[in-house]
Amino acid sequence: MTALIDLQLAYEGDAAIAADIPQASQLQQWADMVFVMLDLYDQEMTLRFVGIEESQSLNHQFRGKDKPTNVLSFPFESPPGMEMPLLGDLVVCAPIISREANEQNKQVAHHYAHMIVHGILHLLGYDHIDDAQAEEMEALEIRILAELAIDDPYQDH
Numbered sequence: 771m772t773a774l775i776d777l778q779l780a781y782e783g784d785a786a787i788a789a790d791i792p793q794a795s796q797l798q799q800w801a802d803m804v805f806v807m808l809d810l811y812d813q814e815m816t817l818r819f820v821g822i823e824e825s826q827s828l829n830h831q832f833r834g835k836d837k838p839t840n841v842l843s844f845p846f847e848s849p850p851g852m853e854m855p856l857l858g859d860l861v862v863c864a865p866i867i868s869r870e871a872n873e874q875n876k877q878v879a880h881h882y883a884h885m886i887v888h889g890i891l892h893l894l895g896y897d898h899i900d901d902a903q904a905e906e907m908e909a910l911e912i913r914i915l916a917e918l919a920i921d922d923p924y925q926d927h
Contacts, residue, residue: 773801773890774814774855781819781864790878791819791864792886800886800918807914808894815893816859817886825863840866841885843892860889876923880915884923887914 777794781787792800797817805811820828825838832842840863846856862885871881891907898904912922 772812773798773805773810774812775801776814776816778816778818780824781821783821783865787864787868790868790882792879792882796879796883797886800883801890803914803917804887804890804894807910807917810894813855813857815857815890818859818861819864820861822863822865825861825866828861838863838866840870841889843889845893845895857890857893860886860893862886862889880920880923883918883920884911884915887911 775794775797777797779791781791801815805813822838825842826836828842829839830836832844833839842861844859844861846854846858848854848856862882867881867885868878870876871878874881888907888911891910896903896907896910898907908924912924915921915923
């Protein structure tokens, strides 16, 4: 039940924000917990940490929203008839994660964990377009994060 992670550190900016980007071992622990909880095996994903400009550009290009966002997920779609152990790519905006953690009075590492779990669930097909989907996805996030000794990210802080 191992997540295979291709880590890309593309953020070049504020040293304090860069220092808060999780280490590979933390990212591995969080991804592996998703895999354990969902009984998944050996799937590969790319985790790319970026700045405001790249996040905004990708969000505009792929979602039509001209603003940066905390995490973007790009699920891999294998060609018909081919099975490949690729989940896809997550693009995580380091400055947005740091700002949100501060605004929400959360530990930055805990907010990163939440956004990584959230993004991986998107890669697996979970979504929050309607209330029922949102409830299912949020409940799963809460359970996974609890296994990592991280509080419910949806509670008021």
